[in-house]
Amino acid sequence: MTALLAIISIAASIFWIVVPEPLGLVEAADPSGQVDTLFRFLAVVGSFIMVYVAGYIIYFTIAFRRPKNAPANHIGVQIHDAPILEFWWTVVPTVLVAGLAIASVQILSTINNTEGDVLTMEAIGYQFGFSFRYPKIANPIPDEMHVPVNTPITVHVTSRDVIHGFWVPEVRLKADMVPGLINTIRFTPTRIGTYRIICTEYCGALHGKMAAKLVIDSQQDFAKWYNAQGGNGTTGGTGGNAGGVAVALQGGNVQAGQALFGQKCSACHSVGPFTQKIVGPGLGHIFDDTTHPKLVSGDDPTPQNVAKILKNGYQGDIGVMPSSQANAINNTDIANLVAYLVSLSKH
Amino acid sequence: MAVASTTTTVAPHAVLDHIHPEPTSFIRKYIFSIDHKVIGVQYMITGMIFFVFAGLLAELIRVQLMHNDGRFVSPETYNQIYSMHGSAMVWMVIIPLVTGGFGNFVMPLQIGARDVAFPWLNLAAFWMFPVAGLLLFASFAVGAPDAGWTEYPPVSLQGPAGTSLWCIAIFLIGISSTLTGINFIVTIVKMRAPGMTFTRMPLFVWAQLATAGLSMIATTALAAALLALFLERTFGIPFYDPRHGGSPILWQHMFWFYSHPAVYIMILPAFGIISEVLPTFARKPIFGYKMIAFSSISIALLGFMVWAHHMFTSGLVPWLQLPFMIMTMIVAIPTGIKIFSWMATLWGGSIELSPAMLFAIGFLITFTFGGVTGVFLSAVPVDLHAHGTYFVVAHFHYVLYGGSVFGIFSGIYYWWPKMTGRLMSETLGKWHFWVTFVAFNCTFLPMHWLGLEGMPRRVGIYADTHDAVFWNQVASISSFFLAAATLLLFANMIYSFTKGKKAGPNPWGARTLEWMIPSPPPYYNFKKIPAVLAAPYDFGNPLPYIGLERVPGAEGPAVTRTPAPAPAT
Numbered sequence: 001m002t003a004l005l006a007i008i009s010i011a012a013s014i015f016w017i018v019v020p021e022p023l024g025l026v027e028a029a030d031p032s033g034q035v036d037t038l039f040r041f042l043a044v045v046g047s048f049i050m051v052y053v054a055g056y057i058i059y060f061t062i063a064f065r066r067p068k069n070a071p072a073n074h075i076g077v078q079i080h081d082a083p084i085l086e087f088w089w090t091v092v093p094t095v096l097v098a099g100l101a102i103a104s105v106q107i108l109s110t111i112n113n114t115e116g117d118v119l120t121m122e123a124i125g126y127q128f129g130f131s132f133r134y135p136k137i138a139n140p141i142p143d144e145m146h147v148p149v150n151t152p153i154t155v156h157v158t159s160r161d162v163i164h165g166f167w168v169p170e171v172r173l174k175a176d177m178v179p180g181l182i183n184t185i186r187f188t189p190t191r192i193g194t195y196r197i198i199c200t201e202y203c204g205a206l207h208g209k210m211a212a213k214l215v216i217d218s219q220q221d222f223a224k225w226y227n228a229q230g231g232n233g234t235t236g237g238t239g240g241n242a243g244g245v246a247v248a249l250q251g252g253n254v255q256a257g258q259a260l261f262g263q264k265c266s267a268c269h270s271v272g273p274f275t276q277k278i279v280g281p282g283l284g285h286i287f288d289d290t291t292h293p294k295l296v297s298g299d300d301p302t303p304q305n306v307a308k309i310l311k312n313g314y315q316g317d318i319g320v321m322p323s324s325q326a327n328a329i330n331n332t333d334i335a336n337l338v339a340y341l342v343s344l345s346k347h
Numbered sequence: 348m349a350v351a352s353t354t355t356t357v358a359p360h361a362v363l364d365h366i367h368p369e370p371t372s373f374i375r376k377y378i379f380s381i382d383h384k385v386i387g388v389q390y391m392i393t394g395m396i397f398f399v400f401a402g403l404l405a406e407l408i409r410v411q412l413m414h415n416d417g418r419f420v421s422p423e424t425y426n427q428i429y430s431m432h433g434s435a436m437v438w439m440v441i442i443p444l445v446t447g448g449f450g451n452f453v454m455p456l457q458i459g460a461r462d463v464a465f466p467w468l469n470l471a472a473f474w475m476f477p478v479a480g481l482l483l484f485a486s487f488a489v490g491a492p493d494a495g496w497t498e499y500p501p502v503s504l505q506g507p508a509g510t511s512l513w514c515i516a517i518f519l520i521g522i523s524s525t526l527t528g529i530n531f532i533v534t535i536v537k538m539r540a541p542g543m544t545f546t547r548m549p550l551f552v553w554a555q556l557a558t559a560g561l562s563m564i565a566t567t568a569l570a571a572a573l574l575a576l577f578l579e580r581t582f583g584i585p586f587y588d589p590r591h592g593g594s595p596i597l598w599q600h601m602f603w604f605y606s607h608p609a610v611y612i613m614i615l616p617a618f619g620i621i622s623e624v625l626p627t628f629a630r631k632p633i634f635g636y637k638m639i640a641f642s643s644i645s646i647a648l649l650g651f652m653v654w655a656h657h658m659f660t661s662g663l664v665p666w667l668q669l670p671f672m673i674m675t676m677i678v679a680i681p682t683g684i685k686i687f688s689w690m691a692t693l694w695g696g697s698i699e700l701s702p703a704m705l706f707a708i709g710f711l712i713t714f715t716f717g718g719v720t721g722v723f724l725s726a727v728p729v730d731l732h733a734h735g736t737y738f739v740v741a742h743f744h745y746v747l748y749g750g751s752v753f754g755i756f757s758g759i760y761y762w763w764p765k766m767t768g769r770l771m772s773e774t775l776g777k778w779h780f781w782v783t784f785v786a787f788n789c790t791f792l793p794m795h796w797l798g799l800e801g802m803p804r805r806v807g808i809y810a811d812t813h814d815a816v817f818w819n820q821v822a823s824i825s826s827f828f829l830a831a832a833t834l835l836l837f838a839n840m841i842y843s844f845t846k847g848k849k850a851g852p853n854p855w856g857a858r859t860l861e862w863m864i865p866s867p868p869p870y871y872n873f874k875k876i877p878a879v880l881a882a883p884y885d886f887g888n889p890l891p892y893i894g895l896e897r898v899p900g901a902e903g904p905a906v907t908r909t910p911a912p913a914p915a916t
Contacts, residue, residue, distance in 0.1 A: 023732070024800045024813055035728045042726065046719040053686060054712045060693040061700070061708055064629070070697065072856075076631035077695035078887040086635055089687040090680065097676045097722075104672060104726040111728065112665045162502035163595055165660065165735055169801040172732040176660045178596065179501060180589025183662040196810065200660075200735030200803045202495050203502055205422045208806030 005055040012047035016040050028170035028195055028216060030152075030188035034107045035172040041103060045096055111173070111186065119147065120154045120294060123197075125164030125177035127204050130197055130212040135298040136231045145197060146215045148222035152188045156293055165200030168214050176201055181275065182293050189216040248331065249303055252339025261340055264327050271344055280321070287345035296321060303338045310334045366461070369870040379474075381466035384868060386473045387452025388766060391759075393477050394444040400484065401435035404428050406830055409790075409823040415816050417808040425807030426493035427507070431483070433496030434513065437609065438520045439480045441751045445616035446527055446562065447473065449758050450555045452766060454531065456861035457549045459540025459879065461872050464533040468526055475523035483516035485509075495805055497606070500587035500598050504580055514577040521566045521573070521605075524612075528562030531555055540860070542879035546640075547891075549859045549883055550633060553640040554619025557647040561608045561615075565651070569605035572598055599661055603654035611650040613747060614714075615643055617754025618685060621707045624761050625689055627857040628704035629696030632884040635688040642681035649678050659730045668727050675725035679718065686715055701855070702776025706757035709784045713749025717742055720795065738798030744791045756783070756836065763843065764850030768866045771847060775839040782832035789825035793818040856903035858883045858890060863901045 016022060022040050027033050066074055122133040124140065131140040147153050157166045159177040166185070167174040170193075175183040199210035217225060261271075268280045274292055276282035286292060286301050296314050299305040311334060313323025324334060370376050377385060407428050411419040420428065455463055463469050490507025492498060503510055535556045539548065548556075575586040576598065585591035587598050618639075626633045633639065655663055655671040663671075689711055698704070720742040724730050733739060756779070764770050798804075800813035809815060853862040860883070864873060874896040881891035890902055 024796055031728070035732055038726060038728050039723070042723050042729065046723070049719055050716060053690065053715045056690055057693065057708060057711050060690065060696070061698055064693065064696045064698050066630075066697045066699050074630065074697045075886040076629050076697045078632060078885065079634070079695070080632050081635045081638075082691070085691070086638060086684070086688075090684060093680050093683045097679055100722070100726060101673050101676055104728055105669060107728040108665065108668065111731070162505070163499055165803070167735070167803070169732070169799075172728075174660050174731050174734055176662060178589075178662055180594070181596065181662050183660075196801065196812070198801065198803055201499065202426070202805040204505065205426065205493075207426075208417070208422060208803075208808035211810070 009048045009051040013044040016043040028191040032172040123157045126160040128206040128210040148219045167200045170195045252335035257336035257340025366871040390447035397439040404432035409826040412819045413823045427491035441613045460538040472523040472526040479516040479519040486512040528559040531559035550622035551619035557643040565605045565608035572601035603657045607654040608650040613751045620758040624707040631696045634691035703760035705780040710753040717745030736798035737794040741794035769847035771843045779835040786828035852901040
């Protein structure tokens with residue numbers, strides 16, 4: 001019996017190891033191969049467990065059936081435990097679980113690896129669609145996300161209204177798009193093609209229809225597309241529609257900035273960490289939080305870039321930041337506010 | 348203290364012989380009864396009625412999904428249907444059946460008590476249940492909740508008016524569940540018959556003890572979350588809406604801090620049922636009694652430390668994913684110990700394949716499968732792919748239908764003669780099992796690859812990629828057989844009432860205390876409270892009870908030892 005079950009489970013394991021697409025999906029981006037490997041490992045271990053458990057249960061049930069003519073007082077073997085057996089069926093699962101945990105942690109650390117990002121972009125969910133923002137492209141692009149092949153991509157996802165999900169099955173990655181929160185997924189596309197982006201959190205009546213296209217282009221095709229959308233062909237760097245006159249920040253007054261922050265900013269921004277949102281994010285650690293995402297303009301959080309947003313305002317999917325004119329502040333005020341924010345970030 | 352210590356001696360105690368008179372009016376006897384057995388049966392009937400409605404909703408879901416273009420009902424209606432199916436199955440069917448139903452009827456009998464510790468509290472807890480159930484289903488009149496049984500805000504803040512009714516109904520059933528938890532803990536700790544030490548309790552009682560602890564502690568978190576959702580919907584107090592400073596993630600933490608333990612509230616009593624049925628029909632002591640009891644408690648404790656594994660995609664910081672992933676994987680170890688112990692209980696048995704036993708054996712196979720896919724989902728990289736897909740739907744139906752509902756079916760076949768005094772038809776019961784088992788697997792197995800290949804949950808319209816329509820049709824047609832199989836159970840109940848043979852006190856030759864008294868048990872359960880000398884599963888030994896009133900037929904066949912069969916290879 002044990003041998004028969006061994007043959008079945010080994011056959012199942014060989015199937016899971018050699019099958020080209022264990023999830024029935026192509027691998028279109030970098031972490032998908034690792035996820036598939038982990039899945040194969042789980043499927044092999046799971047096959048052994050299922051085959052042995054189900055096999056022995058069925059075998060015991062048939063082999064130890066009460067004989068037809070058994071007397072009414074026919075009973076089974078009166079044993080209560082078998083310490084050696086119990087020791088092993090505790091230790092073996094523990095070892096398997098430890099192995100699984102280690103493998104998962106390793107894969108997770110590569111998924112969360114931030115090194116070598118080339119394209120950083122945003123995906124915004126709304127009822128019922130997706131739009132995508134690229135550096136240096138002024139307007140968000142609906143329904144179609146283009147990425148260049150063999151290029152590490154970072155996607156910050158968020159939502160304009162309720163929680164949505166961002167899932168590309170062929171990439172094997174998923175993040176919830178939560179209003180007021182920015183989640184991040186990173187991948188490197190490896191296979192040119194068009195894939196589906198699917199919403200995986202219930203978001204309203206038409207949730208089932210909420211989808212978009214992920215187009216993995218060759219690098220040349222991506223550059224062509226990017227230029228056609230109004231980008232200038234190089235990714236990253238400074239830009240967005242917050243570009244404009246630089247503001248002289250020297251000599252900003254912290255106290256004056258604090259007073260002004262109370263009047264002009266605190267209705268929408270807290271001085272807590274980024275995640276402590278009111279309408280906009282908390283600004284207390286805008287310059288010293290190493291995990292701080294890019295500014296709303298797509299720029300790195302530096303004093304000069306913050307000053308640019310204060311000066312010119314910003315209008316996008318995540319929200320609206322009124323300009324200096326709308327807020328009735330001048331360049332000196334901006335310098336004072338930035339000085340105040342810099343002082344906060346030193347605590 | 349010297350006086351109290353006398354109750355711990357093994358001799359039956361004269362004080363325990365006082366019996367309260369039975370109420371005479373119909374209302375006090377059958378409607379507002381404080382008898383745990385009547386309340387247990389009331390839970391069973393009410394739960395089974397809601398089971399029928401929730402099952403019909405499931406069939407509507409399956410009809411819609413036979414085609415991918417949403418031609419059967421509108422998206423709005425579809426969303427209400429599956430949300431109500433989930434809510435009703437969790438809160439109005441499985442939890443009330445396994446705790447209020449089986450727990451109330453069986454547990455006090457098994458510990459040799461005349462009732463639970465707080466019978467009036469029990470009455471109050473029961474009547475909250477039909478009220479909550481009716482409120483929940485009444486929400487269809489004003490637009491039922493549509494955001495799934497999890498009702499994540501902010502979308503649930505936009506939901507129809509019935510979402511607020513949902514909050515009230517679930518709040519109410521939550522209070523009922525908490526009260527039952529308190530009641531059961533006190534009953535089990537304080538009211539066991541003399542000599543029934545913790546290590547002599549039937550395993551069903553251990554399971555109810557672990558479950559009661561979970562209900563008592565976890566449900567309060569749900570109550571707070573529901574209250575906040577209700578206040579936000581009604582008065583606009585911003586707990587969850589980020590536009591006004593709330594946090595949608597807060598709901599997820601509060602909800603899953605309850606709802607993960609709730610999974611164990613639904614499955615631990617089923618474990619308890621299996622642990623009674625297997626030894627009885629294998630005529631063997633349960634293998635590894637202490638390890639099974641210990642693993643129930645450790646699963647209950649671990650259950651509080653894994654809630655955020657439902658939130659791996661929600662934006663947990665990576666370092667927080669790790670402890671939740673590892674704790675979740677650890678749950679597999681005590682669960683595995685249980686499965687292996689049940690397998691070992693079958694080995695060398697004298698196995699009688701009654702319907703209760705068939706469902707228990709079916710449970711072992713389907714629940715193990717659900718457990719294995721649960722480990723898949725615990726690994727964060729796999730969960731990032733499978734979260735929110737039909738893979739998850741398949742997984743939890745293997746656990747909740749292949750686990751809890753199979754356990755409930757097994758328990759119904761096992762304790763039906765005790766509840767009604769009549770036997771069911773074995774033939775009909777076996778048909779019920781085989782059709783259910785095959786149809787169940789054909790319904791939910793394809794959902795695994797549907798999900799992995801790209802079908803998300805909670806959609807009435809879906810893309811026909813990877814033969815999605817074909818596999819959904821397989822699932823739908825199988826689900827119609829699954830529903831039809833359940834009709835066999837109801838037919839069997841009717842058969843039993845009309846033509847069923849008298850069961851006698853102990854039709855299965857079982858050894859726990861509930862089988863030592865007539866069927867159905869008298870109002871007072873035990874004329875004399877027995878004293879307990881040993882654990883109940885030693886079929887080779889004389890019954891471990893003294894001081895029981897002798898009921899003809901209760902002791903089962905006289906025992907003789909059979910030689911051990913050759914070990915399996």
